[in-house]
Amino acid sequence: MKTTMGHTVSVHAASHGNGKGTAAHIGKVVKNRYVLYFVSIVSLLVIWHFSAVIGESSKYMPTPAMVLTELWRIAHENLAGKNLLGHLWSSMHRVLIGFAIGSLVGVPLGLFMALNRYLNALVKPIFDLFKPMPPISWISLAILWFGIGEESKVFIIAIGAFVPALINSYNGIRLVDPALYDAIRMLGANRWQTMIEVTFPAGFPALFAGLQIALSVAWSCVLAAELVSARSGMGFLIILGMTMSNPAMILSGMVVIAITAYLITVVLSNVEKWVCPWKVELPQ
Amino acid sequence: MTDQTTKIECQNLSKIFKQRSGKVQIPVLESISLSVVENEFLVIVGPGQCGKTTLLRIIAGLETPTTGKVFLDGKEVTGPGPDRGMVFQKYTLFPWKTVMGNVEMGLKIGGMSKRQRREVASHYINLVGLQGFEKAYPHQLSGGMKQRVGIARAYANNPKVLLLDEPFGQLDAQTRYLMEQETARIWSVEKKTVIFVTNSIEEAVYLADRIVTLEGKLPGRLKSTYVVNLPRPREHIDKEFLEMRHTITKETELLL
Amino acid sequence: MNSETKLKDPLSLKIAPWVSVIGFFVVWQLLIDTEIVPRILLASPVEVGKLLIDKLTNPDPDGAVLMTHTIISLIEALLGYILALITGIPLGLLMGWFVVAEGLARPPFEMIRPIPPVAWIPLAIFWFGIGITGKVFIIWACAVVPCVINAYTGVRMANPTLIQMARTYGASDWQIFTKICIPSALPMVFGGLQIALALAWTTLVAAELIAADAGLGYLITMGRRLLRPDMIVLGMIMVGLTGWFIGNIIDRIERRLTAGLERGGAAT
Known part of the structure; x- marks a missing residue:
């Protein structure tokens, strides 16, 4: 992908x-x-x-210069009690909590589903029922259930991160090359050793890729949730720019959002090189 | 050269593959009986798709025969185990482990201490000529080097029998010759009972104490046996070598 | 040929999915009926079903019948999507083969690439209002990215041997581009279409949730405003169903088109 x-x-x-x-x-x-x-x-x-x-x-x-000036302004002035960094942190804070919840539930569930076909037969149909619903479509229910505070946003993010975390850890384990199992069994491994020495390390790159996707989905979700209702965060900032008819503010917010998304990708792909040094680059 | 203790004994093996629905049945092996004595280098030759890999996988315990039994040192083989070491055609190294990690894997599973298994693994890495590459990952190695790791991995676990499944089938001709030489050298340094599967008669004559050929179509049956008494190290262009090769080729009609 | 002699699944494994799905709906219904979950928080499956039948003909309370909402959403999504295809794919193909095209188009493209699709929503509404134009713009902005990337990558992955062969026969750059690069890129391009469609649909729902006067996202928002959980759930189900449905259609078209291509051998 x-x-x-x-x-x-x-x-x-x-x-x-x-x-x-x-x-x-x-x-x-x-x-x-x-x-x-x-x-x-x-x-x-x-x-x-x-x-x-x-x-x-x-x-x-606005002209490019106006966007830069606006960027400088919102970096220093407080909007709704926070400057640019404050809003960025609000969003990141929600992302981190939601991502943590989503992947802490999604990864183990995906692993267990891949390892146990009964669990898989029970959980997968329900998961497939929910999968085609975009995470953001939960926002109305989330607000009904949790109010317009932090919880509803974290809920949306957690759902958004949960799906790719589960799918990738599930597929990562299921698509392990069966020849590797032959190899480890020939070396005398029992079930437990097979799991530790082959299943998990072989599935890990896919699992990690799932976390990467989950994090960027989480970043999209937090923005969407903040666009619907929030009093802080980057999504709030650009929707504020819209209601104040200040296009420079919208654009400077978008710049910060894009840079953040870009940095997330770069950092994670470096982390990936560090945790999976064996992973071969795709040809060309 | 070999004392006559029987290591591996195959009794009347046959194997029928069933497709999912059970409607189509493909007989792959039929009434194979075979024994291998201690420290013998046995080569099984046959063309592609004649069941030779299946035979090796049954001996390895990775497949169960439809009928018949395999015995190792008199005990029936019921599954894969560390008393047999396997070298795979597609290398099948653990990509997340370094050369060292791959070679010492069997010892780690056997519960040997880290210091000790490093020592043993280093010995075999040296034996296959990969000193200096201990920290490399498999994707950084060439095909020939990967297969050296595969051989070292199988050797390091000190199996009673070594099973090699067309180990050089994916290598280019030059590397293949080199790897055949290396295999002969390694085997002469550390004697093992070896069952080696290949589709190359030349490779068989170069390596084997004894060659068995399989029929060229399914189901695979044993065809003939040849004892190769040429002195080692062998030369591909010796007169006896060529004669041997010629005889086997004539009698085998390798279908492609 | 796989050596695994395939074991038949035990009966319990075959019925488990049905047990699971039926159990899910029964538990859901019971949770509402017993008031363990209050009715203001969630509607039961039966209530949602009743509303579904009602909304087929009744435009109240949100102003339109269900089909109207669905069709409006579909039209918005498909318009933006088609615009993205007819701009993004040619751009990506050209960028993949011609240095000048890539050199000029790459920097602006790299600038919009990392922007999450939903972040376009305020700007689009500010520029075009809450009507269809704004939605189409948003969908275009998000769907064009995978179209370009996949078309570009598809061309880059064209078999270099084929290209060299064409050169030795004296083909021009343009001929190589049309006769080799574009056919080679098609499977990749279709991959991009799938990604773009999923993205377009999600983003559209988000946009309708934020500002709209019709569409499935609007239905969900109205459900919240009117405190009607049955409307929210109905909207979510329709969003899921429709997204799943159009995904399947694209999948089928792709299979039909690329199957012939692979037989021709151009893809590999």
Whole structure:
């Protein structure tokens, strides 16, 4: 499911080394990737800027500079009692609790379902019943049950994290290469040793991938829950920007949200390299 | 070279695979009786899909025969166990373990202390020529090196019998020759009872004390037995070697 | 051929799923009937069933019958989704093959990529209001990302030997692109369609929960406002069912289209 785009520079260059196609006559400089990136970013900013200053459009579209200024402002001023970092922390706090609950329930349940077919036969149908419902669709029930406080948001996040945590740990264990079981049994392992030495380590990368997905789903869920009802958090911040008709505030909130999501991905993929050093990179 | 204690005894083995519904039944092996004596290097030769891997897996205890029994040192084999070491065609190393971790796995399962099993494992890593690669993970190794780990892993557990299932089938020709030499060398250093399955007659003549061939179609039956008395180390181009190879090839009609 | 002689599942294992699902609904019903769970917090399956039949014809109290809500949601989701396909897939394909396309399109794309889909909602509502335009924009923004990524990756994974073979026959860059890269990318592209659809549907529900005047998400929100748990549950069930249903349709189309492709051998 996870695809990466950042590792193909040399392959691409090679496949175009002796090409004589469309782009060849434009010249080597233009074909340099970094020149193109630079051109792209500069022209994006210029187009953005001018589209924002023409006529009435600044009411809807702030210039890049305005977004930066707004970012600086909300980083220092308090909105609803908290500055930017405070709101970011509110969201992260909810994510961490919800993620912890969701994965602490989802991972063991997925493992047990993979190891015991009776448990699987009992739990899987009910899980499949609930799986197609987007986690956010629980928000109304959550508010009825827990009120508009922290609990309802944590509940949504926990549900969002629970699903991928369960699915991946379940599949991770079930899809272990059966030949590995042959190998460990030939070395004399009993059931328990087989589980410790093969089942868990072999299933671990999938399980970890599930946690990665769970965390990014959790980050989406917290925003959605905060958009529906909250008095703090990044979702609250951008919906506040909407009600205050302040597009710069919406956009600067989105910038912070995007950076956070990006950092979560980067940190987790580094953690993955550290905890699963044997995991082979996908070819190409 | 070999004293005549029987190590492995197969009595009238047959195996029928059933498809899920039980409607289709495929007879894979039929009335196989075979014995292997201590420290003998037995090679089973047959073309693809003739049941030779199934035979080896039955001896390993990974399959149960439909009829017949396997005995190891007079005791019936009922399941896989550390008294037989297996080397797999697809390497089947534990990807999350280093070379050292793979080789010492059997000892760890046997409950040997960490210091001791490191020592034993190091010995076998050296024996297969992988010193310096103890900390490498399998995905960092070439096919030949992976199979060296597989051999070391099986050896380190000190099994009574070593079972090799087309261990070099996935290697290129050069590496294959090299690995055959290595196998002969390792076996000459530490004698074991070996059952080696291959589809290459040349490989069989190079390695075997005795060769048995299987029929080229299902169900697999024993066809003939050849005793190879050539002196070791053998050369692929010796006259006797080529004669032997020629005889077996002529009588075997390896169907592909 | 797998060596496992497949054991027949014992009878208890076959009936366990049914026991489980029926048990689930019975317990749910009993929890409500015995007032262990108060009626203001949750509706029983029977009540939800009654409401389902009622809402087929009765537009009260939320202003529209069930089919209208479902169809509005579907139209919004599919419009945004189709827009994402016809912009995202060509863009991704071009980015995968042409250096200039990639160089120019990559930076803006990488900027919007990490934005969680729901974070577009306030901006879309601010720009386009709570009507269909805003929804279509949101769906487009979230569904376009997997479309681009998968089309791009699909082209990058095209067999280099095929490409070199075409070069030795003197094919132009454009010919290679259309004759080799695009067919090779199709299975990947379909993978992207699946991801995009699931994402589009979830995001749409979120958007309707936040601001809408019709649609299934709106039904759920109205259920909360009117303190009608039966409406909430009905809305959730419809969301789940519809999402599952369109997912199946895409799956079937994909299987039909790529089956022929694999027989042709272009995919591998």
